[in-house]
Amino acid sequence: xxxxxxxxxPNAYLVGVLVAVLAGILTPxxxxxxxxxxxxxxxxxxxxxxxxxxxxxxxxxxxxxxSVQVLEVFVAKIPxxxxxxxxxxxxxxxxxxxxAAIVALQAIHLSAGEANELFTVGVSxxxxxxxxxxxxKR
Numbered sequence: 001x002x003x004x005x006x007x008x009x010p011n012a013y014l015v016g017v018l019v020a021v022l023a024g025i026l027t028p029x030x031x032x033x034x035x036x037x038x039x040x041x042x043x044x045x046x047x048x049x050x051x052x053x054x055x056x057x058x059x060x061x062x063x064x065x066x067s068v069q070v071l072e073v074f075v076a077k078i079p080x081x082x083x084x085x086x087x088x089x090x091x092x093x094x095x096x097x098x099x100a101a102i103v104a105l106q107a108i109h110l111s112a113g114e115a116n117e118l119f120t121v122g123v124s125x126x127x128x129x130x131x132x133x134x135x136x137k138r
Contacts, residue, residue, distance in 0.1 A: 009047030016040035016095045024088030037095040044095075045102025054107045061100040068093055 016037055023033040049057045068089050075085040 009044060012040050012043040013048060016044060017092070020091035020095050021088055024091050025084050028084055028087040033091060034094040037091055038098045041095045041098035042102060045099035049099070049103045049106075051106075051110070054103055054110075057103055058100060058107065061096055061103075064096060065093060065100075 019033065019040070020037055023030060027033065072086050072089050075082050075089065078085065
């Protein structure tokens with residue numbers, strides 16, 4: 001069961017990228033594609049990104065989403081294929097944004113847990129008693 005579950009995330013990523021590219025070329029106006037990509041993005045966000053890669057993933061997503069804004073303007077000016085390239089980029093955003101939202105919520109949850117620990121800094125906790133004999137200092 002774990003082996004099958006561990007393959008769903010990476011496969012969802014590959015399928016999402018392939019759907020974004022192929023749908024951008026073959027069916028750029030199909031209304032269901034963004035919702036399919038968003039669902040795949042949610043799966044990727046839930047299953048792929050591990051705790052130690054959250055920061056890197058979120059920084060990469062921010063860079064990607066910002067660069068797509070400029071790239072869409074640029075590729076729109078390319079004759080013949082510009083429209084399709086713009087749609088591909090748009091579909092990649094539909095795929096990436098839900099994954100980023102899930103990972104961001106996970107990061108907020110983790111940091112909120114750390115914040116709760118910060119509020120207990122001034123509170124003295126009872127020290128555990130040591131087992132065995134205690135020696136007096138001379």
